[in-house]
Amino acid sequence: MKTICVYLSIRGYIIKQRFVGNQHGEDIITENGNIKFIIEAKGETSSGNSPRSGKPFSSGQIRTHISVALFKVSEILSENEFNRLIRVGIALPKTESHIRIMNKISRVINKLGVHIFWVDENRSVSVISQKI
DSSP, X not given: OHHHHHHHHHTTOEEEEEOOTTOOSOSEEEEETTEEEEEEEOOSBBOSSSTTBTOBOOHHHHHHHHHHXXXXXXXXXXXXXXXXXXXXXXXEEOOHHXXXXXXXXXXXXHHHTOEEEEEOTTOOEEEEXXXX
């Protein structure tokens, strides 16, 4: 999540909120002038003190995480249907499994105007979206 915040800060966005771990609400909220960007972020491994801590997620878990993220950004878009100054995004680790699952819903993601932030193992960010 820090990587996405740095990426957006360099592009002139001010970080208004950044949740981590088990906090509830929008993960990242940024602003740039009148534009508000709300991003749902998902990680590559489990965290905390569980036996799975630090282990990669299964494809089923990844599908669930992406489903939850898609629901969250869809909810935000629905609540702000006529507000053209709200942008939404999903930040994901750039893994083969995440890419494969996202490719299955890419047309819907594009139609909704959801920005996808891919973070690779070197913490480099690539974005699939309309202009940010």
